Amino acid sequence: MDHEHRLRVKTLLMICVMVLCATTGDLMLKRGMTRIGAVQLTPGGVSHAFVLIVASGTIWLAILFLLGFLVSNMTVLSLADYSYVMPASAFGYAVVTFMGVAILGEKVTPRRWLGVALICIGVFLVGRTAPRTTAVIAPESAQPEAVP
Amino acid sequence: MIRAILMLGVLIASVSIGEIAITHGMKRVGGPRHLRLRDIFAFLWRALRNGWFWTGVPLMAVSFYALLVLLSWQPLSFVIPASALTYVSGTLGAKYFLREEVSAARWIGILLVCAGVALVTLG
Numbered sequence: 001m002d003h004e005h006r007l008r009v010k011t012l013l014m015i016c017v018m019v020l021c022a023t024t025g026d027l028m029l030k031r032g033m034t035r036i037g038a039v040q041l042t043p044g045g046v047s048h049a050f051v052l053i054v055a056s057g058t059i060w061l062a063i064l065f066l067l068g069f070l071v072s073n074m075t076v077l078s079l080a081d082y083s084y085v086m087p088a089s090a091f092g093y094a095v096v097t098f099m100g101v102a103i104l105g106e107k108v109t110p111r112r113w114l115g116v117a118l119i120c121i122g123v124f125l126v127g128r129t130a131p132r133t134t135a136v137i138a139p140e141s142a143q144p145e146a147v148p
Numbered sequence: 149m150i151r152a153i154l155m156l157g158v159l160i161a162s163v164s165i166g167e168i169a170i171t172h173g174m175k176r177v178g179g180p181r182h183l184r185l186r187d188i189f190a191f192l193w194r195a196l197r198n199g200w201f202w203t204g205v206p207l208m209a210v211s212f213y214a215l216l217v218l219l220s221w222q223p224l225s226f227v228i229p230a231s232a233l234t235y236v237s238g239t240l241g242a243k244y245f246l247r248e249e250v251s252a253a254r255w256i257g258i259l260l261v262c263a264g265v266a267l268v269t270l271g
Contacts, residue, residue, distance in 0.1 A: 010183060074170070074195055075188065078179035082171040083242040083250050087235060087261040093268045115267030122260030125253050133249035134175065 004130065007079060011131045014076040015088045018069055023095050025065030032058035080131040087126045094119050152222050156230055159214040164237040166207030168245055173200030175246075229266035236262060 036056065039049040053059050076085050094116045100106040108116075177194040180187035195201055218227045239258050242248040250258075 013183070071188065071192065074174055074201075075179060075183075075191065077171045078174035078177065078191065078195075081242060081248045082167060082246060083239045083248050083254060083258065086167070086238050086242075087258045090235070090261045090265055093265055097268065109271055112268050112271050115264045115270075118260045118264030118267065120264075122257040122262075122264060125257030125260065127257075129251055129254045129257075130249075134247055 008131050011076055011080040011084070012127070014072050014079065015085065015091075018072040018076060019089060019092045019095060021065045021068035021072060022089070023092050023099070025062045025069055027096075027099075028058050028062035028065060032056045032062055081133055084126060084129065084131050088123050090119050091123050094123075152218065152226075155214055155218050155221070156227075156233075159211055159218060159231055160234050160237050162207045162211035162214060163231075163234045164241045166204040166211060167238060168204075168241045169200050169207065170204035171242070171246060173198040173204065176200060225270055228269035232262045232265040232269075235265070 032053075035058065036049060036052045039045060073085075073089075097108055097112060097116050101108055174195060177191065177198050180191040215227070215231070218231075235258050239250055239255070243250045
């Protein structure tokens with residue numbers, strides 16, 4: 001396997017992990033917060049909501065998935081171009097629409113399907129370009145870097 | 149409406165500059181050698197000591213705050229399609245600051261994604 005092919009496989013794998021983690025994390029956060037109910041913006045209401053949030057397994061699972069998103073996002077940005085990764089992350093909109101139809105039986109308008117189709121074509125077009133067009137910089141593994 | 153457009157400008161600028169700073173930082177620290185837990189933890193340790201990463205994080209916090217403020221002023225059907233412009237500003241930043249080569253195919257793909265996000269949000 002040549003270098004560019006390996007890089008493409010690694011990048012696409014990490015983008016899939018990133019999109020799945022972000023989508024699942026958001027859905028779980030929504031589910032957890034719906035179970036907790038509307039938070040009352042009073043000192044008592046906020047502290048009560050805080051206790052419920054800390055005790056919620058769904059919220060902790062959501063946080064775990066969102067941490068997974070953060071790590072995969074950082075990893076993929078170290079490997080591939082930002083202009084390659086950024087549009088691919090929009091694939092999450094398509095995943096959420098498909099999940100909504102498949103799992104929740106939601107009805108989707110033709111305009112929304114058109115949007116999903118445009119995202120899929122756009123991601124496909126970007127996915128066909130080279131994942132990385134900049135030179136590889138030697139890792140600065142030993143010293144923390146100061147912002148100039 | 150003028151304050152909403154100004155806040156949209158803050159949102160687009162902070163997302164784009166923040167993500168470009170983080171991308172630059174991640175490129176400087178170099179990716180994990182293999183996608184193994186040990187290598188990924190070593191990469192994270194290097195990343196967390198990178199100045200560019202910590203330049204990007206507060207900008208991302210600003211963008212999140214700007215998004216919340218915008219959502220309190222304007223309907224979701226305006227905010228999310230309008231914020232899809234970050235795909236264009238981010239690509240321009242990647243081209244001119246990160247020196248990425250953005251081919252015609254990549255530009256067409258990004259513009260399609262941008263239009264697609266706007267249509268999906270309008271529902």
